[in-house]
Amino acid sequence: xxxxxxxPKYLFRKEGQNVTLSCEQNLNHDAMYWYRQDPGQxxxxxxxxxxxxxxxxxxxxxxxxxxxxxxxxxxxxVTSAQKNPTAFYLCASSIGEQTQYFGPGTRLLVL
Amino acid sequence: xxxxxxxxxxxxxxxxxxxxxxxxxxxxxYPSLFWYVQYPGEGLQLLLKATKADDKGSNKGFxxxxxxxxxxxxxxxxxxxxxxxxxxxxxxxGGSNYKLTFGKGTLLTVxx
Numbered sequence: 001x002x003x004x005x006x007x008p009k010y011l012f013r014k015e016g017q018n019v020t021l022s023c024e025q026n027l028n029h030d031a032m033y034w035y036r037q038d039p040g041q042x043x044x045x046x047x048x049x050x051x052x053x054x055x056x057x058x059x060x061x062x063x064x065x066x067x068x069x070x071x072x073x074x075x076x077x078v079t080s081a082q083k084n085p086t087a088f089y090l091c092a093s094s095i096g097e098q099t100q101y102f103g104p105g106t107r108l109l110v111l
Numbered sequence: 112x113x114x115x116x117x118x119x120x121x122x123x124x125x126x127x128x129x130x131x132x133x134x135x136x137x138x139x140x141y142p143s144l145f146w147y148v149q150y151p152g153e154g155l156q157l158l159l160k161a162t163k164a165d166d167k168g169s170n171k172g173f174x175x176x177x178x179x180x181x182x183x184x185x186x187x188x189x190x191x192x193x194x195x196x197x198x199x200x201x202x203x204x205g206g207s208n209y210k211l212t213f214g215k216g217t218l219l220t221v222x223x
Contacts, residue, residue: 004154006154031209033209033211040215040216041215041216042115042200042213042214042215042216043155043200043211043213045210045211048209048210050209058210090154090155092155094209097204097209099143099145099157099160100204100211101157102147102154102155102156103154104153104154105152105153105154
Protein backbone atom coordinates (compact mmCIF):
# COMPACT_ATOMS: atom_id res chain seq x y z
CA UNK A 1 0.00 0.00 0.00
CA UNK A 2 1.24 3.47 -0.86
CA UNK A 3 1.38 6.06 1.85
CA UNK A 4 3.33 8.35 4.13
CA UNK A 5 5.02 7.07 7.26
CA UNK A 6 6.31 9.16 10.12
CA UNK A 7 8.44 7.96 12.97
CA PRO A 8 8.54 7.88 15.86
CA LYS A 9 4.93 8.39 16.98
CA TYR A 10 6.17 10.08 20.18
CA LEU A 11 9.53 11.80 20.69
CA PHE A 12 11.03 13.32 23.78
CA ARG A 13 13.61 16.09 23.69
CA LYS A 14 15.90 17.23 26.46
CA GLU A 15 17.03 20.82 26.83
CA GLY A 16 19.75 21.75 24.34
CA GLN A 17 19.24 18.62 22.27
CA ASN A 18 18.60 18.35 18.54
CA VAL A 19 16.07 15.73 17.47
CA THR A 20 15.18 14.45 14.01
CA LEU A 21 11.71 13.43 12.84
CA SER A 22 11.45 10.99 9.98
CA CYS A 23 9.08 11.22 7.02
CA GLU A 24 9.02 8.66 4.19
CA GLN A 25 6.61 8.34 1.27
CA ASN A 26 6.21 5.69 -1.41
CA LEU A 27 3.63 7.59 -3.46
CA ASN A 28 6.24 8.84 -5.96
CA HIS A 29 5.27 12.41 -5.05
CA ASP A 30 7.80 15.08 -5.91
CA ALA A 31 6.79 17.66 -3.30
CA MET A 32 6.98 17.20 0.48
CA TYR A 33 6.05 19.43 3.41
CA TRP A 34 6.39 19.80 7.16
CA TYR A 35 3.66 21.42 9.28
CA ARG A 36 3.39 22.17 12.95
CA GLN A 37 0.06 21.89 14.81
CA ASP A 38 -0.58 23.47 18.20
CA PRO A 39 -3.77 22.93 20.24
CA GLY A 40 -6.68 24.97 18.92
CA GLN A 41 -4.65 26.21 15.97
CA UNK A 42 -4.57 25.41 12.33
CA UNK A 43 -1.48 23.99 10.72
CA UNK A 44 1.52 26.20 10.05
CA UNK A 45 4.07 25.45 7.35
CA UNK A 46 7.67 24.96 8.49
CA UNK A 47 9.49 23.92 5.29
CA UNK A 48 8.61 22.46 1.93
CA UNK A 49 10.51 20.86 -0.91
CA UNK A 50 9.42 20.78 -4.53
CA UNK A 51 12.23 18.54 -5.79
CA UNK A 52 15.23 16.61 -4.51
CA UNK A 53 18.10 18.74 -3.17
CA UNK A 54 15.91 21.84 -2.96
CA UNK A 55 13.71 23.23 -0.19
CA UNK A 56 12.14 26.52 0.90
CA UNK A 57 11.27 28.07 4.23
CA UNK A 58 7.66 28.27 5.24
CA UNK A 59 6.08 30.62 7.75
CA UNK A 60 7.84 29.35 10.89
CA UNK A 61 11.24 27.95 9.80
CA UNK A 62 13.31 29.43 12.63
CA UNK A 63 14.78 26.71 14.85
CA UNK A 64 14.20 23.95 12.29
CA UNK A 65 16.27 22.42 9.49
CA UNK A 66 15.52 19.92 6.71
CA UNK A 67 17.23 17.95 3.97
CA UNK A 68 15.97 16.33 0.79
CA UNK A 69 18.59 13.91 -0.47
CA UNK A 70 16.08 11.36 -1.76
CA UNK A 71 12.68 11.78 -3.35
CA UNK A 72 11.12 9.46 -0.76
CA UNK A 73 12.50 11.10 2.36
CA UNK A 74 12.22 14.55 3.99
CA UNK A 75 13.57 14.50 7.58
CA UNK A 76 12.99 17.45 9.90
CA UNK A 77 15.48 18.40 12.63
CA VAL A 78 14.22 20.40 15.57
CA THR A 79 17.28 22.23 16.84
CA SER A 80 18.06 23.57 20.29
CA ALA A 81 17.33 27.05 18.89
CA GLN A 82 13.61 26.18 18.78
CA LYS A 83 12.54 27.36 22.22
CA ASN A 84 8.99 26.04 22.15
CA PRO A 85 9.16 22.72 20.29
CA THR A 86 6.26 20.92 21.98
CA ALA A 87 3.72 20.30 19.21
CA PHE A 88 2.27 17.76 16.81
CA TYR A 89 4.33 17.58 13.60
CA LEU A 90 2.74 16.52 10.34
CA CYS A 91 4.45 15.60 7.10
CA ALA A 92 2.64 15.77 3.76
CA SER A 93 3.37 15.12 0.11
CA SER A 94 1.85 16.00 -3.25
CA ILE A 95 2.28 15.74 -6.98
CA GLY A 96 3.36 19.25 -7.82
CA GLU A 97 0.84 21.79 -6.56
CA GLN A 98 -1.98 19.29 -6.35
CA THR A 99 -3.72 17.82 -3.31
CA GLN A 100 -1.53 17.26 -0.25
CA TYR A 101 -1.73 13.95 1.58
CA PHE A 102 -0.69 13.69 5.20
CA GLY A 103 1.15 11.21 7.38
CA PRO A 104 0.01 10.11 10.86
CA GLY A 105 2.14 12.68 12.72
CA THR A 106 4.81 12.75 15.43
CA ARG A 107 4.14 14.25 18.83
CA LEU A 108 7.21 15.98 20.27
CA LEU A 109 7.43 16.57 24.00
CA VAL A 110 10.10 18.35 26.01
CA LEU A 111 11.47 16.70 29.16
CA UNK B 112 -2.35 37.35 1.69
CA UNK B 113 -4.54 34.26 1.76
CA UNK B 114 -6.65 33.47 4.81
CA UNK B 115 -9.34 31.02 5.88
CA UNK B 116 -11.96 31.64 8.55
CA UNK B 117 -14.09 28.81 9.82
CA UNK B 118 -16.71 28.73 12.54
CA UNK B 119 -15.40 28.24 16.00
CA UNK B 120 -16.33 25.14 17.85
CA UNK B 121 -16.91 23.02 19.57
CA UNK B 122 -20.01 21.86 17.77
CA UNK B 123 -22.06 19.23 19.58
CA UNK B 124 -24.87 17.38 17.78
CA UNK B 125 -27.06 14.37 18.33
CA UNK B 126 -26.81 11.43 15.96
CA UNK B 127 -28.76 11.94 12.72
CA UNK B 128 -28.74 15.75 13.07
CA UNK B 129 -27.88 18.05 10.16
CA UNK B 130 -24.37 19.48 10.14
CA UNK B 131 -23.09 22.76 8.75
CA UNK B 132 -19.58 24.07 9.36
CA UNK B 133 -19.04 27.49 7.82
CA UNK B 134 -15.86 28.39 5.97
CA UNK B 135 -15.03 31.63 4.21
CA UNK B 136 -11.80 32.61 2.55
CA UNK B 137 -9.74 35.49 1.22
CA UNK B 138 -7.43 34.79 -1.68
CA UNK B 139 -6.03 36.27 -4.84
CA UNK B 140 -6.72 34.46 -8.06
CA TYR B 141 -8.62 31.20 -8.19
CA PRO B 142 -7.69 28.92 -5.30
CA SER B 143 -8.54 25.27 -4.84
CA LEU B 144 -10.53 24.57 -1.66
CA PHE B 145 -10.33 21.57 0.65
CA TRP B 146 -11.88 20.03 3.71
CA TYR B 147 -9.65 17.78 5.80
CA VAL B 148 -10.69 15.69 8.82
CA GLN B 149 -8.52 14.76 11.79
CA TYR B 150 -9.52 11.96 14.15
CA PRO B 151 -8.03 11.98 17.66
CA GLY B 152 -4.29 11.39 17.68
CA GLU B 153 -4.07 10.98 13.91
CA GLY B 154 -2.92 12.93 10.87
CA LEU B 155 -5.20 14.76 8.46
CA GLN B 156 -7.27 12.94 5.88
CA LEU B 157 -8.61 14.61 2.77
CA LEU B 158 -12.40 14.65 3.00
CA LEU B 159 -13.29 16.52 -0.20
CA LYS B 160 -12.11 19.24 -2.52
CA ALA B 161 -13.22 21.64 -5.24
CA THR B 162 -10.97 23.29 -7.77
CA LYS B 163 -13.18 25.90 -9.45
CA ALA B 164 -16.25 28.02 -8.82
CA ASP B 165 -19.57 26.17 -8.51
CA ASP B 166 -17.82 22.80 -8.15
CA LYS B 167 -19.33 20.55 -5.49
CA GLY B 168 -17.02 18.23 -3.61
CA SER B 169 -18.55 15.21 -1.91
CA ASN B 170 -17.43 12.17 0.04
CA LYS B 171 -18.92 9.89 2.73
CA GLY B 172 -22.16 11.91 2.80
CA PHE B 173 -20.35 15.23 3.25
CA UNK B 174 -20.71 17.99 0.65
CA UNK B 175 -19.32 21.48 0.05
CA UNK B 176 -19.87 23.87 -2.85
CA UNK B 177 -17.26 26.38 -4.02
CA UNK B 178 -19.10 29.74 -3.98
CA UNK B 179 -16.93 32.44 -5.51
CA UNK B 180 -19.55 35.19 -5.11
CA UNK B 181 -19.65 34.70 -1.34
CA UNK B 182 -16.06 33.35 -1.02
CA UNK B 183 -17.39 30.39 0.91
CA UNK B 184 -16.98 26.61 1.07
CA UNK B 185 -19.36 25.45 3.80
CA UNK B 186 -19.29 21.79 4.83
CA UNK B 187 -22.64 19.98 5.19
CA UNK B 188 -23.92 16.52 6.03
CA UNK B 189 -27.54 15.54 6.23
CA UNK B 190 -27.30 12.98 9.04
CA UNK B 191 -24.21 12.77 11.23
CA UNK B 192 -23.01 9.65 13.01
CA UNK B 193 -21.01 9.17 16.20
CA UNK B 194 -18.08 8.11 14.01
CA UNK B 195 -18.02 11.61 12.43
CA UNK B 196 -16.70 13.05 15.69
CA UNK B 197 -13.41 14.71 14.74
CA UNK B 198 -11.77 18.06 13.99
CA UNK B 199 -12.56 19.49 10.55
CA UNK B 200 -10.19 21.87 8.76
CA UNK B 201 -10.99 24.10 5.81
CA UNK B 202 -7.99 24.97 3.63
CA UNK B 203 -7.10 26.66 0.38
CA UNK B 204 -4.27 26.33 -2.09
CA GLY B 205 -3.47 29.67 -3.59
CA GLY B 206 -1.71 28.21 -6.59
CA SER B 207 1.90 28.62 -7.55
CA ASN B 208 3.51 28.70 -4.12
CA TYR B 209 2.56 25.14 -3.11
CA LYS B 210 1.30 26.45 0.20
CA LEU B 211 -1.90 25.33 1.92
CA THR B 212 -3.54 27.91 4.17
CA PHE B 213 -5.64 26.37 6.94
CA GLY B 214 -8.46 27.54 9.14
CA LYS B 215 -8.10 26.87 12.87
CA GLY B 216 -10.29 23.79 12.80
CA THR B 217 -13.74 22.97 14.19
CA LEU B 218 -14.20 20.21 16.75
CA LEU B 219 -17.37 18.19 16.11
CA THR B 220 -18.76 15.87 18.76
CA VAL B 221 -21.71 13.64 17.88
CA UNK B 222 -23.59 12.05 20.76
CA UNK B 223 -25.63 8.84 20.45
